[in-house]
Amino acid sequence: MPSPIAHTAAGYVVYKFYGLKEHKVFDTVGNNSTAFILAFVFSLMPDLDVIPAFFAGNVSYFHNNFTHSLGSGLIVALIVGATCQMIQGRGFKYWSILALLCYELHVVMDYFTVGRGVMLFWPLSNERYEPAITVFYGLRRSNGLLTLDHVWTLINELCFVLLLLILMRTYEKLRLNMSG
Ligand SMILES: [Zn+2]
16 A cells, blocks of 8 residues: 555545535535545545554455455445535535545555455455556555565555645646646
């Protein structure tokens, strides 16, 4: 899995292009700071499976299994949307899409990481899928946190963040040019 650096960067992009754009509709409870915080939470949510893994002392059994699937993202998104709808009396679509985008991006990014692949199509299949080309070097937990491997992880993910920033800036410039 990539580190929280890459995952939260992806969550920020979702916030910037979806969360921020729509927030005006929800100026009571769902203001943009709520969307900002939730985008970060949802972009890291699949990795909460490390908590039971830590307490059970069995990482491979709990971590990166059914939690890392498109199906789990859909279930989480529906629960989030329904909960927000109950609280606000509206906003099912907005919040479920925000959760869905952030959660599924996490799953897709883990898919493109060096490792054992992800159970992409759970619950339809328990098969793990691995891509032909990986994008992320990922964390190497078995080697401990302070390992030279993680220098590469850091460089890899900072390059990813830089690429996202360049793309976002370019998009903003193009949009300004078009509207001006
Ligand atoms: Zn993950």
